Amino acid sequence: MTVSAPEQASGAGTVATIRHLVAGSWTDGDGGELVDTNPARPSEVVARGKLAGTEELDAAVQGAVAAFPGWAATPFPGRGEILARAAAVLDANAPAWGAELAREEGKTLAEGVGEVRRAAEIFRFFATEGLRPIGEVYASPRPGEQIQLVHRPVGPVAVITPFNFPIAIPAWKIAPALAYGNTVVWKPASSVPLLAMRLAEALVEAGLPGGVLSLVIGEGAIGGRLVEHPGISRVTFTGSTGVGRRLIERCGALGRPIQTEMGGKNAAAVLGDADLELAVDQVIAGAFRSTGQKCTATSRVVVTDAVADEFVARLTARADALAVGDPTDAAVQMGPLVSGAARDGVLAAVAGATGRAGVRLLAGGTAYTDERADGAFLPPTVVELAGDDPLWREELFGPVLAVRRAATDREALELVNDSVFGLSAAVFTDNLQAVMTAMETVDVGILHINSETAGADPHVPFGGSKESGFGPKEQGRAAREFFTTTTTVYLKASGPLER
Ligand code: UN1
Numbered sequence: 001m002t003v004s005a006p007e008q009a010s011g012a013g014t015v016a017t018i019r020h021l022v023a024g025s026w027t028d029g030d031g032g033e034l035v036d037t038n039p040a041r042p043s044e045v046v047a048r049g050k051l052a053g054t055e056e057l058d059a060a061v062q063g064a065v066a067a068f069p070g071w072a073a074t075p076f077p078g079r080g081e082i083l084a085r086a087a088a089v090l091d092a093n094a095p096a097w098g099a100e101l102a103r104e105e106g107k108t109l110a111e112g113v114g115e116v117r118r119a120a121e122i123f124r125f126f127a128t129e130g131l132r133p134i135g136e137v138y139a140s141p142r143p144g145e146q147i148q149l150v151h152r153p154v155g156p157v158a159v160i161t162p163f164n165f166p167i168a169i170p171a172w173k174i175a176p177a178l179a180y181g182n183t184v185v186w187k188p189a190s191s192v193p194l195l196a197m198r199l200a201e202a203l204v205e206a207g208l209p210g211g212v213l214s215l216v217i218g219e220g221a222i223g224g225r226l227v228e229h230p231g232i233s234r235v236t237f238t239g240s241t242g243v244g245r246r247l248i249e250r251c252g253a254l255g256r257p258i259q260t261e262m263g264g265k266n267a268a269a270v271l272g273d274a275d276l277e278l279a280v281d282q283v284i285a286g287a288f289r290s291t292g293q294k295c296t297a298t299s300r301v302v303v304t305d306a307v308a309d310e311f312v313a314r315l316t317a318r319a320d321a322l323a324v325g326d327p328t329d330a331a332v333q334m335g336p337l338v339s340g341a342a343r344d345g346v347l348a349a350v351a352g353a354t355g356r357a358g359v360r361l362l363a364g365g366t367a368y369t370d371e372r373a374d375g376a377f378l379p380p381t382v383v384e385l386a387g388d389d390p391l392w393r394e395e396l397f398g399p400v401l402a403v404r405r406a407a408t409d410r411e412a413l414e415l416v417n418d419s420v421f422g423l424s425a426a427v428f429t430d431n432l433q434a435v436m437t438a439m440e441t442v443d444v445g446i447l448h449i450n451s452e453t454a455g456a457d458p459h460v461p462f463g464g465s466k467e468s469g470f471g472p473k474e475q476g477r478a479a480r481e482f483f484t485t486t487t488t489v490y491l492k493a494s495g496p497l498e499r
Helices: 054-072 076-105 109-127 168-179 193-205 220-228 241-254 276-292 305-321 340-354 409-416 432-441 476-483
Strands: 016-018 020-022 025-027 033-038 041-050 135-139 145-153 157-160 184-187 213-215 234-238 258-261 266-270 298-304 359-363 381-385 400-406 424-428 446-449 484-492
Touching: 016 193, 020 054, 020 193, 033 076, 033 193, 041 076, 041 193, 054 145, 054 184, 054 213, 054 220, 076 109, 076 168, 076 193, 109 168, 157 168, 157 220, 168 184, 168 193, 168 234, 168 476, 184 220, 193 213, 220 241, 234 241, 234 476, 241 258, 266 276, 266 409, 276 298, 276 305, 276 400, 276 424, 298 305, 298 409, 305 359, 305 381, 305 400, 340 359, 340 381, 340 400, 400 409, 409 424, 409 432, 424 432, 432 446, 476 484
Parallel strands: 016 041, 157 184, 157 234, 184 213, 234 258, 266 298, 266 424, 298 400, 381 400, 424 446
Antiparallel strands: 020 025, 020 213, 033 041, 135 145, 145 484, 359 381
């Protein structure tokens, strides 16, 4: 099949054309218009084109079904070499694609380039996955028999990804899906089509056979159709808890396995003996990198009374001092939110809270009136709460940090658990008893001792508890659980060796 790639790297001022990769060919889309804009300067168009329509989606799934037997039967060096080549393409393009990421999504240039390199790292990890053990052998209670657990690919997988890590989250779903022999139909958030095309482009350049990965850029309805499509075997989703829950219900009705990575309201506990300089540094990074738009972002802090005044004073000063502006400017530390609508939603939640009893605004909280007013900018915002409040409970997905004080270290750790979410938490202390208590009682999927709540290494499991996640964990060897199915084989010869 002929494949013509999208045009080369688009710098400031250029407008890329949105295309979809359907069963091995780049297509123009037969759905509605899509205009992808720069959230720092909404009048600047980054990419333009058409959304995918239902015919393209159906062709993509058919392509994935048709390509599956050949890809599943490809011995692992063949699959691994393609993933390794894709990693090299990602690395080579990291500066250009990282800049596009900053322009399209709004995170800083350093974070954008870092994210493309992280995607490369993920592909490198999964490129060698075929060299690791792929099954288990058990003893049998019967003579002459062995029991083997064999992992097999599951079939065409639907991958649905959010805007906030436009290339890393797709990489950590697509790389293991492909490494274990599955084919993929991928629907990214329609606000980040350019970076989605870049990842697909890297895999095409690496030699991925047509149909093994299709990219359909569409809105919610296309995602819904994809999830329910009869050709799809499993669904992996990262996004909001609301959408995730609806997809879980749909998949439940279809008896279709689904893995979801959803919301977070991650707390950092700063205990009485904490290194305050470290804690302030890490909480600032956790709360405001990516403009707080990470499911792992620090959005709550509990600080023990003994150090609360000093911690809050230092934290507020640092938040006020962050440089907010165009994320492609290397001196800027925090860019805009993904869109004006996202900014307005966060602003409304903060404005609503500041009228309530027990809520004290310490930093930020109001929109810019200078040259940043047109962009989706918000200042780093810190709010102190005297007790419970919606700002304590609801995920805002923006640069807003809610602080509460606790009388004791024990109470601080208890407040970390005071959430329906359980993705990640951080505890700042060198007190071994507090660390052990946190390890045993804090109900989260990821626990950081003396580091920020965000971040995920590619070789270790990632995912949350409570309402943050559903189904097996992602990344590292944990990814095998979702992207393979097992067959327990009772293996016995039918008779003696000599017949
Ligand atoms: C990170 O903390 O670096 O959607 C990654 C999210 C998470 C990824 C976090 N699934 O923000």
